[in-house]
Amino acid sequence: MTRLSLAAALLAFAVPGALHAQNADTAGERVGTEFMVFDTEASEAAEAQFLRGLALLHNFEYSRAAAAFRSAQEADPDFAMAYWGEAMTYNHPLWEEQDREAARGILARLAPTAADRAAKAANAREAAWLDAIETLYAEEGTKEERDLAYLAKMRAMLERWPDDIDVRAFTGLAVLGSSHGGRQVPIYMEAAGILELGFMTHEQHPGILHYLIHSYDDPVHAPLGERMAERYATVAPDAGHAQHMISHIFHALADWEASEAANIKADAVVDRQRIAAGRAPADCGHYNEWLVYALLQQGKDASERVAACRAAADTDEPSYGPVRSYSVMAAWQAVDAGEWPEPLGEEARAFLLPRLTLTHVEALRGRDDPQAVEAALAEMRADAEAVPGLLARMAPDDRTTMPWVERAIAQVEALALLAAGDKKDGLAALRAAAEAESALPTVFGPPAMPKPSWELLGEELLASGRKAEAADAFRKSLAFAPGRLLSLKGLEAATSGT
Template sequence: MKNTRILSRLVLCVFLLGVGGACRDKKTPPAARQEVETIGLIAGQRLMCGAPEQQFGTVRFPVACRAELQADFALGLKLLHSFEYEEAEKVFAAILRQQPDCAMAYWGVAMSSFHPLWTPPSEPELRKGAKALAAARALAQPSPREADYLATVAAFYQDWPTVDHHTRCRRFEDASAALAGKYPHDTEAATFYALALTAAADPADTTFAKQKKAGAILKALYPKNPDHPGIVHYIIHAYDAPPLAHLALLAARRYAAVAPSSAHALHMPSHIFTRLGLWDECITSNAASAASARCYAQQTGIVGHWDEELHSVDYLMYAYLQKGDNQRAERQRRYLATITEVHPVTFKVAYAFAAIPARYVLENKRWAEAAALQSHPANFAWETFPWQRAIIHFTRLLGAVHTDNPSAAQAELRELERLHARLLQQKDQYKANQVYIQLTAGQAWLQWQAGHPTEAVQRMTLAADLEDQTEKHPVTPSEVVPARELLGDMLLQLKRPAAALAAYEADLQKHPNRLNGLYGAGVAAAQAGRATIARQYYSQLLASARPSGAPRPELAVAQRFLARQ
């Protein structure tokens, strides 16, 4: 125990040296209140929308702070577990202004600036987290358990100016494993270890080893903690992959009821609903989340819209398209066109601005509109987001190919090559790979247009194989068009229905109940003379896609086929 305590203090000391601090003598601490004011904490009234009772779940985590602040700390922790980072920081900041020597409130600030499963922290966020930990280190020695918690998050911030984000996430994972091992009966230690595992997972690892380990930890915790927001939330993240999603359905249906006052808790279940093709539940989830996000923007005085709203609108667009509900999908597209200001301007915002209109035209195969798709808003910082910008150029490329405009398609291909090179230069391998898949698919369709079917199928197969080897980013409900579905479309064009059916069936394993996947499988099976299989896919299509307005033409084709049978 003594050695462990010394190690915890040593980790904090090393961290402080890395950020320019020093391991100061506990007998001469600085003025704690002055330290709090230098951190740059978010202040102000806590603003939330949703259930009026402000329900965020239940946690039990006593800390060595004044008794009257225990409930506030628990609230900050619950907000942290639902990724309400700004509001969580407000809670921890308020605690520090009342009790500047509450060590775990500094831990809360550092965790609020980390946000493990979102985009990496910005430099100001990293500085804030580092300052918070430095202030905590300047206090009198906290309890051994609290010192270990501080050392665990310090492992992430250590050497942040010179060490890359993924390496520091791996450090946090290792430190979290040690913390959970040292305190085997500590629910929070185990929960944060599961989060650390998922955050450090390699998106190219299709065995999902770390996610499975995280899910097993959380599943073991759940029976005794059914209202813990972090446990149900992180189960969803751990199993947010096609072969695992069914394991998170109970948590997905539980999370919104556990924390109905969190916009993220209202949205997050839709990740699993989307993976399983449960479109009605996905729509309900994101309609509630978007409404909560609009409320939050109004309460906080945001000029324009909050970024969480656009994230929900993208999922709504996707679900409406899979229902064949073009009427409501069109409303989302028109609504997005009215939005010009969003706060904060994040990768989620850029993705939604690019993907929402692209999905609409590509899923409906409106090729002329796809070829002419414009970036919206025009004054948006698109060069800052090359992956998202690539979606627009990929959409134009497919539109140009299908409207027989090879020169325009070649121009879009060159733009994809430029964006791919830029991402490689930025050492963003994951996003570079995503653009490379689009680039490869674009080359395939240009070969198809030029009358080279063998080369076209080879390139399109390569794109589909590459996409299968890498999991989609959590920001998206799905690729704007799955590459293997595009392969099926190409094979149908080439009068190879049996091969097309195999491609559609393989894609439906990853994207169940996709309208175009089910329809394509039905068409391919019918053309291949496999009427029984065609009936199965057309029946599944009509059961899954039930629009409230005028149906898509594909549904009419399915109905006519089944009537003839």
């Protein structure tokens, strides 16, 4: 696994950010290429591959996009935008990732210096694209500083070429990418305003649709994203990420049946591509995780899918991706269905963040046993101390994971007080943990922890006969995590007979 792909996987403790693009192509694939209107000055063969790569780039199918851009370079070695496109595949703004050195290596293949590369531009617009990417991957500055400088370049391009749909799409994405450390609603709404103007004229452009879905995939704004969800899956039926992305809106709307269907389709696309590449179908991964969560929220049995991922994770030589994916699925199945996982083998337990997730589940399982909770808490605290160092090595731009690790520990600290019989301080600590969770930026997709603290607080209050307070906690849980089955059941129990 590369540094960049491992960095993506690390983030999944806190946010569902690691999406795995495929390397195989399907004959006659439909990824939105026909909606690309990018003006190029290249050979016909190079242009065809460039436009395909551009559509895949807008779909976040990064590996396939890079391959298409390299094919464009082979067809026309002097086509500057083909190198721009491949370099752009190493910037993942919504996942807090960027591999600057890999991107600069690609640009160096075009020409050794920025001035030499600028001379390769066929026109003023190509020169502006190249100038922007030089800023994005500049040698100086932090990633945040470079993101903001790149955004300034894109704003200038949009002002100069307001009718260029790709300038508009990438400007909107750059605005989203300036929201460091999670969703800042004003920034996301600014991006939506830029992108909506593009939707009015290019309602089937994959980038416009994709980035608007990201702009709106929170419970408050999700109704605005239904228009994009209606179109995106049909625009790019052979892009697994596009099939999955519409479930961001369905999830925020708590439409679990639609989310289930979308992720089944996404998984099927991935499996077809894996089989075409001579690989086995995937039982783990982002789309399977969201599928499991959607099944559980409908009260459906997800055990077969969880077991299949466990088989891929618990091997003699486990790899990080399946272990992380299984830990997420197993945590949800444990909390939502009461099917508690058996411990993984020693090799699989060596991965830090998945181990933290499963230790958290052990604390929830033994929440009435003081010794069990204290043992889990001690292990979580010890592991948490190692997380900053791990992120510094593997995901240095991540500002999202550690706050949620801290929230998980705070929840278990409250459980320890409750298990020890200190009801007053335990409930106060649990309420403080819930309020702190709500104060963090909204996470798209399933909750960042196995069990939201508002739901846990509601259950504790309900068990103490404090039904009105419990109802309030469950309502807050549902605002935080719409449509959660256990919170809905808790609210029903808390309001029955009142």
